[in-house]
Amino acid sequence: MLLAIRAVNLRDYHMKHLLSVAFAFMLLLVPSMASAASATVIEAEVNGAVRQFFAEYPAGRELASKAAGMLVFPDIKKGGFIIGGEYGEGALRIGGRTSGYYSSASASIGFQAGIQSRSQIILFMTQRSLDKFTRSNGWEAGIDANVTVIEQGASGRTSTRIDDKPVLAYIFGESGLMAGVSLEGTKIERINP
Numbered sequence: 001m002l003l004a005i006r007a008v009n010l011r012d013y014h015m016k017h018l019l020s021v022a023f024a025f026m027l028l029l030v031p032s033m034a035s036a037a038s039a040t041v042i043e044a045e046v047n048g049a050v051r052q053f054f055a056e057y058p059a060g061r062e063l064a065s066k067a068a069g070m071l072v073f074p075d076i077k078k079g080g081f082i083i084g085g086e087y088g089e090g091a092l093r094i095g096g097r098t099s100g101y102y103s104s105a106s107a108s109i110g111f112q113a114g115i116q117s118r119s120q121i122i123l124f125m126t127q128r129s130l131d132k133f134t135r136s137n138g139w140e141a142g143i144d145a146n147v148t149v150i151e152q153g154a155s156g157r158t159s160t161r162i163d164d165k166p167v168l169a170y171i172f173g174e175s176g177l178m179a180g181v182s183l184e185g186t187k188i189e190r191i192n193p
Contacts, residue, residue, distance in 0.1 A: 037089055039193045042074075042101055046091045049074035049119045049173070056172050057150075060121070063168065067123040068130040069094045071188070073104050079115040083107070088120070089191065094130070101193050106186040119173040122147065129166035139188045 037045075049072050054061045064070050069092055076088030087105045091098045104120070124130035133139050148165040 037193055039101065042089055042091055042193055043098065045074035046072045046093075046098075049090075049121070050093075052119065052173060053121055053170060057170060060170060063123055063125075064121075067125050067168075068127045069099075069124040069133070071102065071122040071124070071133075073102075073120040073122075075117060076104055076120055077115070077117050086186075089193070090120075092134070100134075101191050102188050103191045104186055104188050117173075117175050118171055121170045121172075123168040123170075124166070125168060126166045133188075137189075140186065 050070075053072075054064075071090060071092045073088040073090035076086055078084060078086035085105070085107045087103065089101065089103050092100045092102060124133060147167045147169050149169045149171060
């Protein structure tokens with residue numbers, strides 16, 4: 001009798017594990033199978049994200065004005081259970097004008113469960129870092145450049161040291177059940193909406 005119960009529990013464990021792997025795999029495949037949003041949709045969402053960014057991070061406006069380029073992802077979705085994936089589309093703005101559209105995607109393995117949505121802005125503070133990004137055929141955070149994620153303190157001031165950092169990132173507008181954000185291993189590629 002005890003052996004039968006263990007066999008059922010083991011089978012249930014494998015089934016749950018198989019379903020979670022299948023779910024995560026589908027999360028990773030859906031963005032690549034789906035076509036990119038239209039340029040009009042991306043532009044409208046980017047405009048909204050930039051307005052929200054400037055409202056939440058007043059010091060961000062000054063940094064953005066000094067940046068050589070600003071890469072805006074208005075809605076990055078992340079989900080998974082043990083194995084996870086995330087995807088979003090956005091635009092690179094140089095001098096306030098869109099110069100191209102990009103996707104951001106990554107996969108992860110480890111303790112994680114749930115779904116999350118967030119906005120993300122990456123500021124290229126030097127022309128060299130922007131040139132390296134625009135000339136790449138698929139840019140990866142942590143490999144092609146170190147990205148400093150900016151944290152805002154309770155006073156509303158930036159609590160992260162940003163002097164001489166060529167690439168800065170702001171994460172904002174987070175909603176959902178997953179905790180923790182890392183850009184390490186995020187792959188960013190040009191798309192044609």
